[in-house]
Amino acid sequence: MRIACILVLLAVVVSDAAVAEPPQRTVNIAMEDQFKNRHETGLMRGDVVVLVYAERKGGEDAKELGRRLHVHFHPTAERVSATEWSRQPVVGLPGWPAGIRVPDVRVIAVASLPEIPRALQPVARAQVRKDSPFVPVWLDFEGRLEHQFGIVPGGPNILLIDADARVHSVLSGRVDELKFRELVATIDQLRQQSRPDVRTAVVPASAVR
Helix, strand or coil, X not given: CHHHHHHHHHHHHHHHHHHCCCCCCECCCEEEECCCCEEEHHHHCCCEEEEEEECHHHHHHHHHHHHHHHHHHCHHHHHCCHHHHHHCCCCCCCXXXXXXXXXXXXXXXXXXXXXXXXXXXXXXXXXHHHHCCCCCEEEECCCXXXXXXXXXXXXXXXXXXXXXXXXXXXXXXXXXXXXXXXXHHHHHHHHHCCCCCCCCCCCCHHHCC
């Protein structure tokens, strides 16, 4: 009888562990771009950050995906010069409260280049400046994203950070039409969740400002 009770208790513990979600963690990812300008995701709090990163063989696919995501959320970018590309307004959200800033979607291209020796990093930086003379590309010479979140070679890798600077998810590999629709829907859901009048059941109403 005692053994049976122990087995039941163990089953409950295992079941609870299987459905428990890991706590979300905040991050502040800081890197320089090809112009030696420093950027930090922590300074983008209030917006959804989409880091699209890849090693060299997946660079073209990642670049195209980043361009497509940016244009989806900033449609006027398709009709302006490269110098104005990053300054276009984000699309609105249905039912968003009047007078409240709509969260932007910061789509950031990151080149994962941990294999580049320090002595050759200026050469790599110059090459990225040549390929992208206006739009910033973050340069991950330390392989930080690969070490922290993993990387699938030969294609894009996407790190989603919500408006509270918390890691939401990582998506790796080819993004077909279905996955693209799911991705943009997830991004819009994260934007909606940042509404000042939205709270979870664990947050008392008095805590919402």
